[in-house]
Amino acid sequence: MKVALVSPYSWTTPGGVNTHIASLAAQLRARGHEVRILAPADGPVDAGVVSLGGTVGIPFNGAVARLAFGPRVPGRVRVALRRARADVIHVHEPFTPSTSLLASLSARVPLVATFHASVRSRVYRIAGLPLRPLWKKIAVGIAVSQAARDTVEGVFGPGVRIIPNGVDVAHYADIGPPPPTGREVLYFGRLETRKGPQILVEALPALFAAVPDAHVVIAGDGPLREKLESSVPSALRKQVIFTGHFDEADRLALLSASTVVALPAIGGESFGITLAEAMAAGRAVVASSIPGYAAVARGGLDAFLVPPGDPSALAGGIAGLLRDPAKTAALGAGARERARTFDWPVVASQIEEAYHEAISARSQSGR
Template sequence: MAPVELRPLRIGIVCPYSFDVPGGVQFHVRDLAEALIARGHTVSVLAPADDDTPIPPYMTSAGRSIPVRYNGAVARMTFGPVTAARVRRWLAAGEFDILHLHEPVTPSLGMLALWIADGPIVATFHTALIRSRPLQMVYPLVRQSMEKISARIAVSEDARRTLVEHLGGDAVVIPNGVYVDQFTSAEPDPRWTGTPSAPTIAFLGRLDEPRKGLPVLFGAVSEVLKSCPGARFLIAGTGETGPDQARELLGDDAAAVEFLGAITDDEKAALLRSVDIYCAPQIGGESFGIVLVEAMSAGAAVVASDLGAFRRVLDEGAAGTLFHQGDSGDLARTLIRVLADDEVRAGTVERGLQVVRRYDWASVTSEILTVYEMVLDSGELEGKPRRRVGEDPSSLRGALGRLVRRDAGADE
């Protein structure tokens, strides 16, 4: 897709989750902001962050967050009158042409901004759930505010389905983005590079989140080592799971498992460029699978559970090899087969390098800018002048107003 050329815009982006412990949504917001800035637009991001958390200059902290269990994970979010006052100040200072909210029905910054703001508003939905009681409970609170959203984006068909089934309406699907060339051109690291007799298999994710599936991978280790005694399993990420837990589960086979801890973006690219296989053993709660795109961009062969989101990213198995979700035995058999078959690995890697161009930020940013332009042009088509984002006067009335209004001391 050719780049969309727009007059320079002032764009406000709201991220609901804290940058103290960044995850997929935070990285998406960060990369989108930087891609838009590179196109000549002025961007400001509002997100939760502690005072001592390093954030880029285009980001404004909405204050400290609290951990909340959501979608099988622990998300760090912020809410309440103090946060609402910060949202108002940020909106007033930004004078935005367009406001882009992420996860606006999550009880955090996005929901507050949707309640408070008025004007051209775009919302991106990331969550994919088969059935969500929290979404069903929150819908009556956000139903009226949802009408203020001019355009909806879902990062995958799974996220779109969740939106349609729980909240109604529809959305255009625009996937998460990846700077593909950063992974394609990364230098392999000798510490993590596999050999025919000692291939390397990588996992990245929060180690103590059950939905990330690390126990499923651990359940496959011993069987893989029987066929390939030199195999090494490289585990990157934070969490309480570590060598002690691996030894308890695997005994002597735990020597094949190496915990790398938290790694930087550059180290992640080098790791994925170095390993023979990237393994994604997730058991649910995934709407996309950004790390699969990163691994394909780096030229790693991907083995992933057959979640719907993963199947779609992997071109129904043409760009990676799928195994039965949650089945350690099938994962072991799949890893053994892929390690032993150079043709299978080469074929999926080649297809993966073709597939990932769809997800490059150059393409994704153009699609998002097309949505912005559609929203900004819609008023003019109705004979109305373009208007900027402002404050919705109705947000200070009723029970909602009592929650988010500028009470005495709330904006201190």
């Protein structure tokens, strides 16, 4: 099968949607499918990725989305689709005003669409009416979580199935349990408001008062970094490390060295891929109880969930685990088992079935 995977976001800017697409492409290629990734880009791209031109940054959903605009972009999309000669086109965030929307409009073969975002947007609702013909064009609609499904169906009505984001469980299999005396707390991800690193920094005084020998590593980069670093009380700075940007090898090392992972997002997360990665590594996680995280982890079984935006609750949850190695170990074991639900081979099989269904529906309709 020839598959075209389309992203609306700059391929050269790290992000959850593009990570999902890259991992899906690898899974499909391993199954013998021919896959092309179509995406805008602001620099060189790897083989198998077709650049659709540069992007501009647009603030959206608590982050900055880098999207492709301009009079040349529609033509680039049409040419790329024609050269791909795909049997099915799989667009991600099909209503985002960028290359995914253009690919959806230009598609002449079965169209599968994955909705990743969980947003409450008046603009999204207003755009519902003009987007309805495009909605009807989608052969199979997918949402990565119930929160993402609610966002779409709240505007367009029923018709979306849930297929979660995937995580490569085998990739984290060699990470052993943390030492019983460990006191290492890890945050990893973008340093932006919706991810909640500022909540962790606010929680530091209470955390260190409860566990004086704790250490906190804040891994990642983003617009909040300078402000976060300056917000750490001077008396605590020797126990807090900001790593900046990290690569995949760093990610494994950071998880291996951690005792507890803190993920205090305040909203805008439809599926906790970082949460799933930490769980696959067998780490006890203290995460906020937003819908996108609650769809991944079951509070008390796979993670310790606390109210979003509550530094006191976050500090208490982390401290409680650091002082209870048995509970930390049990939560980590449960997390690793739960992560198997999101293992990429499982997820890829479900998406592959959606492709066959879309192609079959087109054949039966005679279009």
